[in-house]
């Protein structure tokens with residue numbers, strides 16, 4: 001069955017994005033429609049059992065993305081909660097859907113608070129979120145006034161989590177396409193491109209930053225959040241094996257080294273606006289994500305070290321502009 005992604009194409013008809021529809025449809029065909037997932041049937045069943053609404057009250061401006069139960073909706077709260085649990089693990093949030101509080105692994109609201117005060121106002125902007133996970137930030141971007149918030153993330157379960165929320169809402173500016181950034185055309189038109197928590201997963205980080213630049217319009221803003229290590233302009237750490245038990249971490253620069261790369265790539269007005277060590281309050285196991293979490297990825301005797309003895313996860317947000 002799968003999820004119908006036509007709303008994105010409808011919304012962007014007659015816009016600058018329409019010229020890219022054939023390429024996006026082709027990528028979706030190849031990387032989404034032609035690939036099945038072992039849990040798709042379970043997820044389709046849970047999704048289709050959920051109410052579909054268009055007049056539920058919602059707010060995207062508070063910590064929790066909240067869509068409230070309309071007074072006239074008869075809802076079996078515990079059955080609805082079980083349907084939502086079919087999409088575990090819930091990593092990014094928090095959410096409150098029809099009165100069910102989803103306490104996600106991450107306090108993504110904390111990340112948003114650290115970032116939102118430094119970026120250009122999103123009012124009326126068209127924004128792209130690469131590695132958007134389940135779309136939590138897409139709604140926060142709409143809450144901040146964005147007119148279109150397009151998320152790109154290949155992980156299928158996150159698409160289902162996003163649609164658990166979308167099906168409660170009237171047509172809106174948030175869309176999630178289950179693709180990888182490598183599948184995207186050089187749009188050249190987004191006002192802001194967010195790339196939060198993805199760069200360290202890329203084997204070719206400089207190529208990835210160039211991809212991100214290609215999505216921006218001249219003068220547009222790049223918001224890059226990634227793991228960094230302490231050090232100077234010459235410090236880039238490539239973990240020899242795992243990092244904080246993750247096997248797919250390739251590139252951990254210092255903030256100075258990352259700023260230097262952005263400068264060399266031609267970005268302007270480069271500034272590191274936040275550096276924060278992740279705490280076990282921000283990332284932890286919950287009832288909605290019951291696997292290991294940060295506490296298990298650190299040295300049990302020193303929270304400033306990863307389990308492998310490397311510096312513990314430290315995240316920086318760097319903002320820069322594409323030249324006109």
Ligand SMILES: C[S@@+](CC[C@H](N)C(=O)[O-])C[C@H]1O[C@@H](n2cnc3c(N)ncnc32)[C@H](O)[C@@H]1O
Nearest residue numbers: 130131132133152153154155180181196197198
């Ligand atoms: C650590 S999570 C970060 C999620 C969210 N942006 C945040 O900051 O909380 C990384 C996400 O990037 C996605 N991802 C990994 N490689 C990607 C790629 N090449 N293009 C788009 N998304 C990618 C993963 O599926 C995952 O959801």
